[in-house]
Amino acid sequence: MNSIKLHGDKIFFGNDSTKALRNLEGKRAFVVTGGTTIKKKGYLDEVIAQLKAAGFSVKCFDSVEPDPSVETVQAGAEQMIEFSPDYIVAIGGGSPIDAAKAMWIFYEHPDLDFANTLDLVDIPSLRNKAKFVAIPTTSGTASEVTKAMVIKDKKKKLKKGIRTEDAIPDLAILEPKFTATMPAWLTAATGMDAFTHALEAYVSVKANDFSDVLATGALEGIFKFLPLAFVKPDNLEYREKVLNYQSIAGMAFSNVGLGIVHSMAHQLGGVFGVAHGLANALILPYVVQYNTKSEAAQQKYEHLAKRLGVSDLALAIKGLNKELEIPMAIKELDISKEEFELELDLIVKRALEDGCTLTNPRRINEKEMKALFKYIYEGKKIDF
Numbered sequence: 546m547n548s549i550k551l552h553g554d555k556i557f558f559g560n561d562s563t564k565a566l567r568n569l570e571g572k573r574a575f576v577v578t579g580g581t582t583i584k585k586k587g588y589l590d591e592v593i594a595q596l597k598a599a600g601f602s603v604k605c606f607d608s609v610e611p612d613p614s615v616e617t618v619q620a621g622a623e624q625m626i627e628f629s630p631d632y633i634v635a636i637g638g639g640s641p642i643d644a645a646k647a648m649w650i651f652y653e654h655p656d657l658d659f660a661n662t663l664d665l666v667d668i669p670s671l672r673n674k675a676k677f678v679a680i681p682t683t684s685g686t687a688s689e690v691t692k693a694m695v696i697k698d699k700k701k702k703l704k705k706g707i708r709t710e711d712a713i714p715d716l717a718i719l720e721p722k723f724t725a726t727m728p729a730w731l732t733a734a735t736g737m738d739a740f741t742h743a744l745e746a747y748v749s750v751k752a753n754d755f756s757d758v759l760a761t762g763a764l765e766g767i768f769k770f771l772p773l774a775f776v777k778p779d780n781l782e783y784r785e786k787v788l789n790y791q792s793i794a795g796m797a798f799s800n801v802g803l804g805i806v807h808s809m810a811h812q813l814g815g816v817f818g819v820a821h822g823l824a825n826a827l828i829l830p831y832v833v834q835y836n837t838k839s840e841a842a843q844q845k846y847e848h849l850a851k852r853l854g855v856s857d858l859a860l861a862i863k864g865l866n867k868e869l870e871i872p873m874a875i876k877e878l879d880i881s882k883e884e885f886e887l888e889l890d891l892i893v894k895r896a897l898e899d900g901c902t903l904t905n906p907r908r909i910n911e912k913e914m915k916a917l918f919k920y921i922y923e924g925k926k927i928d929f
């Protein structure tokens with residue numbers, strides 16, 4: 546027996562999707578956000594105005610930082626408990642949406658122990674108090690359709706993923722103009738994060754007919770429209786395409802998992818502070834070369850290359866990275882060889898332990914992981 550869950554109640558997409566907020570029924574809405582661009586552009590006000598038009602009184606928690614901490618989650622949850630919302634509305638990149646999901650857990654269950662937030666295994670059911678709306682302003686994490694949230698424990702210097710199917714937002718609102726606030730580098734990085742989600746899901750050992758259709762469709766769409774959105778950032782048609790396809794990529798990976806691109810990228814992020822999508826984009830073509838030794842993955846890569854109209858998938862991804870002005874090797878990231886080698890044993894160990902390694906199509910041992918990191922540092926073709 547197998548099962549798949551693609552998203553919550555409904556996804557609204559296309560221009561003016563925020564109008565969907567007017568049809569919500571409830572008394573109090575708690576808005577969670579971070580950053581300043583959506584405020585400057587008036588988009589936060591637009592969301593609040595729609596909620597007020599629906600009769601909600603609104604309280605806003607607007608200080609979620611990138612890589613949200615346990616403390617932020619705690620502060621937000623305390624305010625939620627005081628305000629007692631029946632809707633939680635998260636607007637922003639992955640960080641505010643993830644933080645709001647975690648706040649939601651502690652709002653619903655104030656008896657849970659914050660000290661053990663990151664070790665929660667059996668999260669009790671949600672929606673006893675509130676429903677959840679997610680409105681992304683970046684195009685990559687797909688947190689609006691996934692069960693995952695990443696919260697940072699500053700004391701333990703650890704980023705931890707929490708997963709529960711109940712945390713899939715009830716409503717996802719994909720408003721293209723909100724993502725047009727992204728600068729070019731973020732468009733490239735988040736878009737390639739989504740491309741990596743789809744490609745790792747496609748060759749995951751848990752892949753199935755459902756996830757394959759979603760993943761290949763998302764790969765085709767992102768491959769075509771991400772470079773266009775990158776060069777024409779104000780074109781809302783291109784923004785809408787990338788936004789929709791990244792969500793579809795999210796549906797695939799949320800169900801079948803990822804692979805060692807993410808295992809390795811998590812370490813470049815954790816130890817060297819490399820942006821998540823950028824790390825994924827850089828690592829992806831090398832892992833494709835590594836995975837071709839898996840017959841199942843190789844067949845899928847060939848099928849995908851045909852669909853994308855390219856002869857060599859790894860080279861095509863390198864070409865895409867070049868178009869998006871993404872560096873080709875770790876050494877181009879301002880990480881010295883000494884610095885890199887000093888941390889190498891640690892990042893190899895942690896990458897092997899990362900949960901995403903379990904669903905990679907080709908097994909990997911310590912020696913191979915170390916070689917892979919070294920080759921990617923130098924930008925050398927993977928030949929083992």
Ligand SMILES: [Fe+2]
Pocket residue numbers: 686738739742807821825
């Ligand atoms: Fe990712």
